[in-house]
Amino acid sequence: MNFQLLDTLRQIKPVVLNISNFVTVQDVANGLSALGASPIMSEESAETEDIVQISQAIQLNFGAFTTEQVAHIKKTGQLGNQYQLPVVVDPVAVSSINYRHQIIPQLLQEFHADIIRGNTSEIATLGGFSWQAKGIDSADGKGDRRFIAMQTAQKYHCIIIMSGATDIITNGTAVTQITNGTPLLQVHVGSGDLLSSISAAFAAVSPHNLYQAAQMAALVVAVSGELAAQQQSTLGPGTFTAALLDELANINIQDLQQTAHYQTQEENNAATN
Amino acid sequence: MNFQLLDTLRQIKPVVLNISNFVTVQDVANGLSALGASPIMSEESAETEDIVQISQAIQLNFGAFTTEQVAHIKKTGQLGNQYQLPVVVDPVAVSSINYRHQIIPQLLQEFHADIIRGNTSEIATLGGFSWQAKGIDSADGKGDRRFIAMQTAQKYHCIIIMSGATDIITNGTAVTQITNGTPLLQVHVGSGDLLSSISAAFAAVSPHNLYQAAQMAALVVAVSGELAAQQQSTLGPGTFTAALLDELANINIQDLQQTAHYQTQEENNAATN
Amino acid sequence: MNFQLLDTLRQIKPVVLNISNFVTVQDVANGLSALGASPIMSEESAETEDIVQISQAIQLNFGAFTTEQVAHIKKTGQLGNQYQLPVVVDPVAVSSINYRHQIIPQLLQEFHADIIRGNTSEIATLGGFSWQAKGIDSADGKGDRRFIAMQTAQKYHCIIIMSGATDIITNGTAVTQITNGTPLLQVHVGSGDLLSSISAAFAAVSPHNLYQAAQMAALVVAVSGELAAQQQSTLGPGTFTAALLDELANINIQDLQQTAHYQTQEENNAATN
Secondary structure, X not given: OOOHHHHHHHHHOOEEEEEOOOOOHHHHHHHHHHHOOEEEEOOOHHHHHHHHHOOOEEEEEOOOOOHHHHHHHHHHHHHHHHOOOOEEEEOOOOOOOXXXXXXXXXXXXXXXXXXXXXXXXXXXXXHOOOHHHHOHXXXXXXXXXXXXXXXXXXXXXXXXXXXXXXXXXXXXXXXXXXXXXXXXXXXXXXXXXXXXXXXXXXXXXXXXXXXXXXXXXXXXXXXXXXXXXXXXXXXXXXXXXXXXXXXXXXXXXXXXXXXXXXXXXXXHHHHHO | OOOHHHHHHHHHOOEEEEEOOOOOHHHHHHHHHHXXXXXXXXXXXXXXXXXXXXXXXXXXXXXXXXXXXXXXXXXXXXXHHHOOOOEEEEOOOOOOOHHHHHHHHHHHHHOOOOXXXXXXXXXXXXXXXXXXXXXXXXXOOOHHHHHHHHHHHHHHOOEEEEEOOOEEEEOOOOEEEEOOOOOHHHHOOOHHHHHHHHHHHHHHHOOOOHHHHHHHHHHXXXXXXXXXXOOOOOOOHHHHHHHHHHHHHHOOHHHHHHHOOEEEEOHHHHHHO | OOOOHHHHHHHHOOEEEEEOOOOOHHHHHHHHHHHOOEEEEOOOHHHHHHHHHOOOEEEEEOOOOOHHHHHHHHHHHHHHHHOOOXXXXXXXXXXXXXXXXXXXXXXXXXXXXXXEEEEHHHHHHHHOOOHHHHOHHHOOOOHHHHHHHHHHHHHHOOEEEEEOOOXXXXXXXXXXXXXXXXXXXXXXXXXXXXXXXXXXHHHHHOOOOHHHHHHHHHHHHHHHHHHHHOOOOOOOHHHHHHHHHHHHHHOOHHHHHHHOOEEEEOHHHHHHO
């Protein structure tokens, strides 16, 4: 785990282009800004290439999924590949809405996603697992989720961040499991979208080691959430959201060192487990 | 008043499909999630039927009112009727913008709204009252508002929630008046939209008694607001918003029993008053 | 500086029509409402004239910049001119995105902007300065920024509000510099958009002296931000946002008198400096 990336991010202040989810766009912009990155949001294809040229990473959130937005996502993803920027994808609701289940796997053939961030059922669906039958959502913390994440990473040749009470990050062979966090991250609607965008911000400052970028993104959000939830005994989801943004701004390497709970498995071990 | 619906909602965690107001969508999603429901927002007609099939109730907010969105609202409302889901409508600005005054009554002929939630002037406009001439907005708490709400409920064969310092809920004959609340609910822009969505969430868990669902939705929002406003002497609209979300998550039946101020009139009495 | 405008605004509660930035629309609506104005947002051209007729001022934010939105901005600006409403423009990213650099100066030929609010690089770009070469962003607080603001005001025959650690307000000859504020205003993504909308609200209640309106808008936001940042020692950008809305609701003329730090230069002096 390369904690130093946090300071690097704040020095570089990377510009992150977001095709954003209209439900959570304000929180995501403020979260990126709080952490120290520079968010740009756009809905106009005609300016996409201009914005890609001033960006260091791209986050494509599939919560915005009109026909025009799908075309915009495709164009932005392809430009991201062309300009060799890290591209992060958040396949919102691919597991629960049939329409997206049809479209999203096709879309992921049109450009390469470097990091895919989703919950267990979204990642399982992309990986081709019949997760609903097996009730994978309830298998939290067991071996199944890790296997599914690794297989999906291998299928898409990318880094997978599978969010949950335990976050699983994998490049298809090595695996990191992070157990920091708080249930309030699940109640706050924008937490997953925020993690996807923060993954892009870390990818911007670690473009040649996206696995480390994904590790740090998940850890920073999980630890920030955990510290935010500790601030008040009567905390609810409203004050938590404000406290989470505060923590994203104030968290430092020492906080991470003192609070982080995770385990990593190297490639050889992981491959045989 | 069926307080038990609060616990039922949290057990069932109903999926509520929202055609949402772009101004307040984030707050509404977080409010539904804080209370214990599962919000889904979408702007793409092609996926509407898929989403309707996994939803338990629908909320159509007319704050989003482009030509495409009006078509989307119509389709979603009709699918809601077809799949026998409760449909809640929020006729934003029908009273103040001529264009909406023309379109919205037509739109309400295209599908059946089970619950309509608006402020006094919006409900009066739908009911065909020349409210501006009579200055109904200032008649708060007097008999006029109750009469208008009842007449509008009869006209549309639906439940009316007329928001204000006193909330009026009626099925056209029975009437409930709730006097809980705080002026900060009016300052916070998303309060009305949130109440509309929470009405859909309660309708999902009380589909055969929508009057009880509407009562509980209005009471839960009013009491949550009142309790949130009591937390700090220097509270303003920013900290209030966070405190309101906290209360929506933390409120329980005992809180409602201790704090609720309302009166109900049964059908026979109401019909003659 | 006409502090009395704050009380006037709260008495009149002006209706401000916003073509808003989808990233920050919720914060802007809540900020206008907290201060005491009445926000209206719309994305449908067919209702624009109806809304203009019930509005007292218009704010056009170029953060929403799809082809349809540009057409909507143009129509709304022209209607604002026709109905003699103050029109405030926020030229988001005109300095950093080539596409907008091409479109925005043309758009500003199609209608008259009474007030333009931007950061240093945005205003410099509109004024035709090759600011990037000169690194104007780092010239904060020096004479250059004031000169650029005055030249741009003269070029567009409008009031300029150039935001920064020092806000510069000018009508092309007279200049006001405000040094209140807090760095947290820069971290909070919606601060600039909010200032633009609040400028429209003050313009609505001071239509014949837009320079005074712009002064007061910048002062109220800067002082509210400064007071919000003083409330807690551990304040971060999340709790700051809530505290800022609280201050916008609670700030009064006495607060402004006690906290305001600004200097004004009259026309004769300014013209020769």
